[in-house]
Amino acid sequence: MKRHIRHVPDKLIKTKVLCRCAEVRSQIPLTQSMNGRVLYDMLHKYGMVYIKPCQGAQGNGVIRVDKIRRGGRRARTVYRYQEGTRVRSFAHFGKAYQELYRLTKGTPYLVQKGIELLTYRGRPFDIRVMVQRSRRGSWDATGIVGRVAHPRKVVTNGSQGGTIYPVDVILQPYASHGRRKALIASMQRIGVKSARQLAAVFPGIREIGADIALDRHLKPWILEVNTSPDPCPFTKLRDRSMLHRIIRYGRGYGRKYRLKCTKSKRGMV
Known part of the structure; x- marks a missing residue:
């Protein structure tokens, strides 16, 4: 049976x-339910995270997000994400999160500490x-x-x-x-x-x-x-x-x- x-x-x-x-x-x-504050805090702590749909399969919807310092004395922070083969960079976290929210369509996502x-x-x-x-x-x-x-x-x-x-x-x-x-x-x-x-x-x-x-x-x-x-x-x-x-x-x-x-x-x- x-x-x-x-x-x-x-x-x-x-x-x-x-x-x-x-x-x-x-x-x-470390893995937490995603919102703007959680993503910001984890990015600033770890430098790189993955965000994933809470319900998803076959790698669909998985996005890598990086916080990068560029330049010398006038160093600036850049927020970059990669979804599939598409890579985008933003000068401000708010703009990056706005785009990520659009991509995730407001569905439940998690944030996971990035392992290289x-x-x-x-x-x-x-x-x-x-x-x-x-x-x-x-x-x-x-x-x-x-x-x-x-x-x-x-x-x-x-x-x-x-x-x-x-x-x-x-x-x-x-x-x-x-x-x-x-x-x-x-x-x-x-x-x-x-x-x-x-x-x-x-x-x-x-x-x-x-x-x-x-x-x-x-x-x-x-x-x-x-x-x-x-x-x-x-x-x-x-x-x-x-x-x-x-x-x-x-x-x-x-x-x-x-x-x-x-x-x-x-x-x-």
């Missing part, structure tokens, strides 16, 4: 639930960890994959033209073989802890996709957790073992996946 699979779309609600767990909270960048992503071949990347409930009831990390952003975009999603690589490949410039193995295991544990925490509040959840960034110190940060993750990135790996495992686990709780994935690209290694 097919079991109910619960989907929790609101990013802010999921973040608040995850932050109740001390082990997970330390891996989450590591890059692979000059393009930022993050890591998707797939975690699923087994027939026995345990939470298992069933897949992990690297997502490299489109050359002219700030989001890494395959649906936005991102390129998919094995995680071990994109981490090679940053860590030894042993360190890479430890990092991968650490990110898988973070994914499992996140799934357990969300399932404690939303018992119908059967799977999550945790999007994790590594900063320049190789600390993992949870950028977002999706409760209805798309396995498409795993179709781009030459090694199909993770994809087959994901499909097998999904079959156990009645999930069928659409595996025709045309927008993302397979990385050449």
Whole structure:
């Protein structure tokens, strides 16, 4: 019999639930509901933030916002945002926020402390960890994959033209073989802890996709957790073992996946 699979779309609600767990909270960048004051304060504290629709998918609506100091003795502050491939700059925060408000159409957005992503071949990347409930009831990390952003975009999603690589490949410039193995295991544990925490509040959840960034110190940060993750990135790996495992686990709780994935690209290694 097919079991109910619960989907929790609101990013802010999921973040608040995850932050109740001390082990997970330390891996989450500060995230708040957006208004003009919150955006201004976080920009002036961190210099760069991401704003995201509280309910959205596939990287749609995600905007990077920077506060930049330019010039020497007569330095001036510039507020810049990037949405998709479009970049705009403003001399005053009020003008920047007015334009951002127009773009977001007044819908609920969140502001998240910006984590400067590591890059692979000059393009930022993050890591998707797939975690699923087994027939026995345990939470298992069933897949992990690297997502490299489109050359002219700030989001890494395959649906936005991102390129998919094995995680071990994109981490090679940053860590030894042993360190890479430890990092991968650490990110898988973070994914499992996140799934357990969300399932404690939303018992119908059967799977999550945790999007994790590594900063320049190789600390993992949870950028977002999706409760209805798309396995498409795993179709781009030459090694199909993770994809087959994901499909097998999904079959156990009645999930069928659409595996025709045309927008993302397979990385050449």
